[in-house]
Amino acid sequence: GQQLNQSPQSMFIQEGEDVSMNCTSSSIFNTWLWYKQDPGEGPVLLIALYKAGELTSNGRLTAQFGITRKDSFLNISASIPSDVGIYFCAGQLGAGNNRKLIWGLGTSLAVNP
Amino acid sequence: DAGVTQSPTHLIKTRGQQVTLRCSPKSGHDTVSWYQQALGQGPQFIFQYYEEEERQRGNFPDRFSGHQFPNYSSELNVNALLLGDSALYLCASSLRSQPQHFGDGTRLSIL
Numbered sequence: 605g606q607q608l609n610q611s612p613q614s615m616f617i618q619e620g621e622d623v624s625m626n627c628t629s630s631s632i633f634n635t636w637l638w639y640k641q642d643p644g645e646g647p648v649l650l651i652a653l654y655k656a657g658e659l660t661s662n663g664r665l666t667a668q669f670g671i672t673r674k675d676s677f678l679n680i681s682a683s684i685p686s687d688v689g690i691y692f693c694a695g696q697l698g699a700g701n702n703r704k705l706i707w708g709l710g711t712s713l714a715v716n717p
Numbered sequence: 718d719a720g721v722t723q724s725p726t727h728l729i730k731t732r733g734q735q736v737t738l739r740c741s742p743k744s745g746h747d748t749v750s751w752y753q754q755a756l757g758q759g760p761q762f763i764f765q766y767y768e769e770e771e772r773q774r775g776n777f778p779d780r781f782s783g784h785q786f787p788n789y790s791s792e793l794n795v796n797a798l799l800l801g802d803s804a805l806y807l808c809a810s811s812l813r814s815q816p817q818h819f820g821d822g823t824r825l826s827i828l
Binding site: 645649706709 | 752760814
């Protein structure tokens, strides 16, 4: 199936460090989304980006919609143990009630207290 | 305010059987999408339902079918189950162009 290029695949960091991950695609998307998924649960929306160049923050999280509309990055500042989980990027094709999300393979984050 | 709810949470079937998974959307949402997530992978889009019709479909065979009811709830049906159908099946709901909200999924195991 179609999937985005997401990197890194996994990260192991010390508590307090900053984290950066990104997604790239050969396709142009009208929306980029970042989700976090904990074991046994569904993905939870972190940040939604709707315009090329848009930079949006949600607490310690910051994400940007690339100018080319083919990439996006997510930064987490001052990581804490509860940041552990798998982070997914998703690009949206279509709009309204006629759309679908294409997902990355995820970045697994481990935080050492 | 209940979020997206899915049932059952876990299910074990054998090859060749048929299965039906259910989803109730978040209150106020009218669009339901289904995704398949294999272990260690990102979700793969199966299809989306709005106004009781399939609006978009991913690259899945006809063995995968769905339905949306007037109350916006939805079912995913899979016929002639294969070992490769073992996965977490996620339902997501949304309203118009707002981002999709996900349920916790149904873990389907095929023996």
